[in-house]
Amino acid sequence: MKAKQLPIHANPGLETECYHNFRLSIVMADPSRIPWCYGHYVNLQIVSKEKMMFPFVRFEEHLDVYAGLLREEPLDNLSVGMLPAIRDAIDQGHYVIIYLNWSRLPCSNLYRGADLIHDAILYGYDDEEKQLDLLAFEVNGKSYGTVRLPYATCEEEFAHVIEEHKHANKWFAYYGFPLSSIELESAASFMLDKRSLYFSLERGNIQPRGEKDDVFANGYPVNAYMADYFAKAAKGQHIDPREYGIWNIVVTKMLQHKRWMLRRLAYMWEHANGDERRMLAKCRDLYEQAKQQLMRVRVQSLLYQKTADAKHLTAISEHFHVIYEKEKRAVPLLMELLIDIRMDPRSSTIGKAGDTDE
Template identity: 30%
Template sequence: MKSINAHLNPGFELECYHNLRLSILMNDDNYKYWFYSNFVNLVLYKSNQEIVPYIRFENHIDVYSDLLVEEPLMKEKNWVSSIKKCIDNNNCVIAFINWSKIPQSKYFNQEKEMIHEGLIYGYCDETKHFQMLAFDVHNLPYTTIQVPFSVVSKELDRIFESQFILSKQKWFKYYGFPITRVTKRHINHHSLNKHKLFFSLDRSRFNSSYKDNAEFATGYSINSYLSELFSEMHYENNLQQISKFTNQLDYWKIMNLKLILHKNLMINRIRLLKEVNNSPELLKIEQKFEKSLHNLKIILALTNKFKQKKESKYLLNIANQFRKVHEYELRGTYQLLEYLVKQ
């Protein structure tokens, strides 16, 4: 049996391409400071069709360019030997397979195909299976799974033999489609990159407003944007708009959880700074983001209340909570910028 040391869940299961690559990196402390020097900002994109906007981290897949070398994996004798060779050389493999064919997947036996990536990080010759990290298996958002050699080989062959799948999924080439060998470059960072942190926070001061029909928001203004959105839903009592939001509650919960993840990362980032200089100033900044986190958890609870009761007063409460989050995050961001300037 051969297995590469992978992080079983870095916490980015809501952004698949990040979680897979962070699984390769985050079990190694050498990458900790690189990680917290990135993933500083969220960005929001308005949807013309949906009520709930799309929110993601500003960093995209190119953030790994200096850390991970991703190259298409070619089938030599067979897929099993090709993948095992990668793992023997301490390289993980990103493979796209059809999860509707995998019994442990929530998509098993569904009529619609579910072509999605997973991370192969180990194998066992005795049981003839690959160890993988995958999404929506074993009733969990992201966890480890054992998939037989024969199933992985069959599904990869099926993808390569299907011109329809190859054509439909070609846009995911730079996400690792259909199968990619990933080589990790070693780095040795001993502290946060304050230069990068400063300019990331500086970018977050871009202001945008839902009332002004802005299609993009970033940083702390995301909170005021969302406050205006929920306030409008409440005061205008637009039944069609509220109905659309009700149908998107699961999607909204995902966006809410991304906001919570962002605040947790900011708190951890500040604590890393405190390890070097445990100043009262950093403590005050940390408290601002802890209050933001607390209010976002209240918003999550209010969302669940709205789901149960369908009363618009909860939308107003959510709007008020987002105003508080905006205030705390705005102050915390400016105080952190001032702290970095003094260093």
């Protein structure tokens, strides 16, 4: 009889981007790896496609950001049985991605709803209790958290996914479908990558381009697009109530982005010298103001969704315009600070080896 649990971060804070949050739960399980995280997740972007009514906002970086950091491979020794393969992986210190149909699991907030084939991270097992430890979305009333599943349930549900949903979900193979191991690369560097941060900021100034159904924007101009979108909506452009769910997710994601920026700046401030701190404090104030505006966007969004009064859409548009203004100032300030550090690296301690705290 044996039990093992790998370390896991309970919630890194990007739970609206499930594939990032899972991997960050692994990376951030050890505080010494956190500096790497603050070199990434800098830009939001809009890539609206045909018939996508509400502008969908996502983080610019995709799973390829983990190249050189996490090694992800299909779990290919299933001939020994699914559970022994999972236990073997965890014994080796590897996490496991598993796809299940969460509409069939009573612990899921989406139980008995429409089929939902979604990933989770297996990080432990307990032979005595015959249960697996998972980190999953929408479980036990929370948006993201840990849950235990009996061995038998896990085996049965995984078999169901393979039998019923394998073909339709094969496009998620590089996301880990149906069962993959994740291990930390032994040679990975977890320092704050200022170069990556700088170039992300440099890329993040693409003003909205394209027509309504085919628009692209990257970085802080996303806020300008949202301001314009809601201004048009206030003048009569209909927002379908079926889009309210996406709308609320987008606002939550944008709030998570502001909180992440503030955490990044707090981390940098902790390791900065006096002059750097002055600049960082200005950036922090601007992002804090942007966050406050976004909280007002959230309130106004819920009010509109209840009342359909266009005045709330006008208010949302104005708030997004202010957020745009704040970030338009904060981004070049941070870029200039990074340039100053690059030009005089000896005087700066930001991103140097030995940074460990969050």
